[in-house]
Amino acid sequence: MQDNATEVTAAGIARLAGVGRAAVSNWRRRHADFPKPVGGTETSPAFALAEVESWLRRQGKLAEVPLRERVWQQLVGHPEGPATALVHAGCVLLLIHDRPTVWLELGAVSDERLAARLPGTLEQVIAPRFGVAGRRRVHTSPAARGVHTAPAAQGVHSPTDVRGVHTLPGERGASAVNEPGGVNIQGAVNTPPGVHAAAPAAGVHTSPPASGVHTTPAPPRVHSEPPVHSGSVAGTSAAAPAVHTPTGPELLPSVPLLRGVAELAAEMGARQAYEFLVGRHLDANPRQYTLTPAELAALMGDLAGPARTVLDPACGTGALLRAVPARGAREVERDDSERELYGQDSAPELAALTALRLALQGRNVVVRTAAGDTLRADAYPGLRADVVLCHPPFNERNWGHDELAYDARWEYGFPARNESELAWVQHALARLRDGGTAVLLMPPAAASRRSGRRIRADLLRRGALRAVIALPVGAAPPYNIPLHLWVLRRPDKAPAQPEVLLADTGTVAEHSGRGGLDWEAVRTAVLGAWRPFERAGTAVEQPGVARSVPVIELLDDDVDLAPARHLPLATAGDGEHLSDVRERLGETLRLTVDLTPPAPAGPTEEQPGRWPLITIGELARGGALVMRTGGNGGHARVPVLTDQDVLAGTAPSGTLPESDEAAVRVAAGDVVVPILGGGSVARVVDDATAGAVLGRSLVLLRPDPAALDPWFLAGFLRGTANNRQASSYASTATRLDVRRLQLPRLPLDEQRRYGARFRALAEFEEALRRASRLGGQLVRGMYDGLTDGTVAPD
Numbered sequence: 001m002q003d004n005a006t007e008v009t010a011a012g013i014a015r016l017a018g019v020g021r022a023a024v025s026n027w028r029r030r031h032a033d034f035p036k037p038v039g040g041t042e043t044s045p046a047f048a049l050a051e052v053e054s055w056l057r058r059q060g061k062l063a064e065v066p067l068r069e070r071v072w073q074q075l076v077g078h079p080e081g082p083a084t085a086l087v088h089a090g091c092v093l094l095l096i097h098d099r100p101t102v103w104l105e106l107g108a109v110s111d112e113r114l115a116a117r118l119p120g121t122l123e124q125v126i127a128p129r130f131g132v133a134g135r136r137r138v139h140t141s142p143a144a145r146g147v148h149t150a151p152a153a154q155g156v157h158s159p160t161d162v163r164g165v166h167t168l169p170g171e172r173g174a175s176a177v178n179e180p181g182g183v184n185i186q187g188a189v190n191t192p193p194g195v196h197a198a199a200p201a202a203g204v205h206t207s208p209p210a211s212g213v214h215t216t217p218a219p220p221r222v223h224s225e226p227p228v229h230s231g232s233v234a235g236t237s238a239a240a241p242a243v244h245t246p247t248g249p250e251l252l253p254s255v256p257l258l259r260g261v262a263e264l265a266a267e268m269g270a271r272q273a274y275e276f277l278v279g280r281h282l283d284a285n286p287r288q289y290t291l292t293p294a295e296l297a298a299l300m301g302d303l304a305g306p307a308r309t310v311l312d313p314a315c316g317t318g319a320l321l322r323a324v325p326a327r328g329a330r331e332v333e334r335d336d337s338e339r340e341l342y343g344q345d346s347a348p349e350l351a352a353l354t355a356l357r358l359a360l361q362g363r364n365v366v367v368r369t370a371a372g373d374t375l376r377a378d379a380y381p382g383l384r385a386d387v388v389l390c391h392p393p394f395n396e397r398n399w400g401h402d403e404l405a406y407d408a409r410w411e412y413g414f415p416a417r418n419e420s421e422l423a424w425v426q427h428a429l430a431r432l433r434d435g436g437t438a439v440l441l442m443p444p445a446a447a448s449r450r451s452g453r454r455i456r457a458d459l460l461r462r463g464a465l466r467a468v469i470a471l472p473v474g475a476a477p478p479y480n481i482p483l484h485l486w487v488l489r490r491p492d493k494a495p496a497q498p499e500v501l502l503a504d505t506g507t508v509a510e511h512s513g514r515g516g517l518d519w520e521a522v523r524t525a526v527l528g529a530w531r532p533f534e535r536a537g538t539a540v541e542q543p544g545v546a547r548s549v550p551v552i553e554l555l556d557d558d559v560d561l562a563p564a565r566h567l568p569l570a571t572a573g574d575g576e577h578l579s580d581v582r583e584r585l586g587e588t589l590r591l592t593v594d595l596t597p598p599a600p601a602g603p604t605e606e607q608p609g610r611w612p613l614i615t616i617g618e619l620a621r622g623g624a625l626v627m628r629t630g631g632n633g634g635h636a637r638v639p640v641l642t643d644q645d646v647l648a649g650t651a652p653s654g655t656l657p658e659s660d661e662a663a664v665r666v667a668a669g670d671v672v673v674p675i676l677g678g679g680s681v682a683r684v685v686d687d688a689t690a691g692a693v694l695g696r697s698l699v700l701l702r703p704d705p706a707a708l709d710p711w712f713l714a715g716f717l718r719g720t721a722n723n724r725q726a727s728s729y730a731s732t733a734t735r736l737d738v739r740r741l742q743l744p745r746l747p748l749d750e751q752r753r754y755g756a757r758f759r760a761l762a763e764f765e766e767a768l769r770r771a772s773r774l775g776g777q778l779v780r781g782m783y784d785g786l787t788d789g790t791v792a793p794d
Contacts, residue, residue: 006077007046083349090356097270242351242369295519297323307386315343318354320389388438392424434492447561467501502563503546595764611744652692664694682714712751715758
């Protein structure tokens with residue numbers, strides 16, 4: 001079966017061939033044998049990938065499609081959409097990860113036979129990894145498993161009351177009650193080890209599983225902790241399992257993609273291949289998903305601390321579940337039981353992607369994810385987790401206010417219709433064991449809205465709310481407001497002298513744009529305040545940053561928990577600090593005077609106004625420079641130079657999705673050019689920036705020192721006319737085609753003469769930036785000092 005089902009757009013063809021979209025338009029006009037559109041629209045046609053690839057090779061425009069690009073084009077052109085393609089790819093990568101030799105045998109057959117045989121093989125991996133029912137007869141005796149059942153009068157059905165469960169031959173009459181190992185059937189509740197099975201709520205159907213989901217038992221897992229007794233909880237799950245085994249007809253259109261994915265896994269590893277595909281999909285659809293930045297997820301995980309059982313009730317793409325630190329080495333030696341990660345999301349594709357990403361992290365982890373509305377159809381009503389992390393949806397009015405009025409989760413008060421965030425807070429607390437920790441990302445309004453004051457007051461009185469931490473603007477979407485972190489703990493005993501930590505990190509991290517937040521400073525400030533407070537229940541006051549506030553001070557009519565309203569003023573306006581800023585500003589202003597360029601001179605008789613020109617593309621083909629583009633992944637701890645860093649002239653501040661992809665490292669003397677936004681900017685990499693990874697939307701030019709001076713190159717690339725002729729314009733953005741930028745043909749000595757002048761201009765530009773920052777600090781400090789009394793008006 002040929003890959004004619006996969007379609008590719010003109011933009012995809014341009015990426016395959018390494019050209020601009022205009023070149024693809026020219027090919028369509030000039031070559032009668034160019035493939036005809038097979039889909040799309042008249043203004044945005046789509047072409048068969050196999051036909052395009054064949055035509056490019058015949059024309060000598062493409063020796064071989066890069067594997068990653070080919071697999072990516074197959075994924076985005078999948079007939080059922082990229083989300084379905086990612087799920088199918090994840091299932092096969094999990095098979096390759098767990099049973100690599102099995103795939104080698106399967107891959108040798110035809111596409112049709114592979115699609116027919118694959119579901120049964122995938123089932124053998126998916127069933128035990130995601131807790132689908134097993135091939136071993138399940139014991140029906142609750143006492144044999146240590147599972148406590150409630151009396152029938154309370155509405156709890158016995159195991160034999162479950163209807164419609166698929167069993168294998170010889171297993172008729174097997175119980176559908178979940179095993180401690182995590183048996184899971186559609187319409188049933190995922191019951192964690194040692195936890196009671198909750199009663200089905202009214203209206204919950206125990207219908208047969210979806211097509212392709214079999215109740216094949218996983219081997220029992222032995223857990224060392226005693227069972228936790230949890231009574232029935234309102235809102236028993238009607239959510240479906242997130243991952244099911246696709247059928248043969250469903251897999252048949254995906255077979256070419258799956259073969260390519262297997263090649264990619266052989267090249268870079270199964271986990272890394274899936275991270276590459278998922279990361280690129282998320283990057284390609286930024287408006288479709290609300291992502292939790294990796295740095296914020298890591299901070300939330302550190303606040304929660306190490307845990308074995310973790311829940312994210314709005315798991316999205318799984319960033320928070322992956323961020324909880326593992327237990328220490330000594331604890332692992334004492335207890336070799338698996339970590340348990342539970343997730344739920346209303347978007348089925350996200351719940352499935354999360355499950356597959358987590359399962360590919362390693363074998364020593366139990367993964368349970370479900371698709372469904374968490375507040376209306378909780379998938380884990382009996383769960384008592386060590387940690388709950390959550391980035392809930394904000395400002396949701398249709399969260400179930402009318403249906404859930406008598407839900408048992410509202411221990412601290414029934415949330416108002418406009419207080420959906422407080423419903424998520426109480427859901428998180430209801431899913432914690434006694435003493436367990438929850439960390440939620442919250443909008444700042446949740447700390448001060450009058451409609452939520454009674455719930456906030458009860459959270460304070462009972463010791464459930466431990467900290468409210470204000471983050472800087474730009475920490476997470478929506479980027480224009482300073483979001484809060486709420487740290488909660490399910491009370492196991494009343495605190496003797498209850499206090500709450502209030503912290504504000506908005507003043508500790510300077511940033512330049514969305515990619516420039518100083519996360520290290522934020523992390524240091526937050527953990528530096530939280531860890532002493534966590535140990536002692538109180539903390540040393542840090543003016544303007546953190547304060548441990550007695551609960552009694554907050555229990556007024558408003559119960560306003562906004563940190564800035566309870567923190568003592570910082571001493572930003574003290575005379576010593578302002579004198580230092582003023583002195584540095586004076587030095588910088590004197591430097592700008594010294595660096596001010598002399599009056600410009602026109603061209604001399606020996607120097608004509610125009611030169612013969614050559615494009616960057618021609619220089620690259622001739623070997624005078626090497627051209628590289630920013631990647632979509634890299635090592636997580638390596639600083640990344642972003643387009644915002646280049647535009648602002650700041651140090652590398654970004655990150656890329658973690659993968660083993662060969663990242664592009666910048667070196668001293670490289671020239672980096674942003675390709676989006678329409679600004680004429682080029683930056684020469686210095687020794688301080690060397691070694692950073694090249695970020696997305698950047699092009700790196702590495703000149704041959706024997707042919708090109710880097711400052712000469714960067715200077716001429718910044719010409720306004722040069723940028724205008726090399727730019728293309730869409731309805732909302734401007735894109736620079738770096739290959740079309742032009743340079744004059746000059747001898748190396750003449751290049752260096754121009755380069756010295758361009759370098760002096762860059763130093764003058766940096767001095768102006770520094771003067772602007774220092775001047776802003778001085779003005780702000782003077783206003784603060786005069787208004788708080790630390791600076792006299794005379």
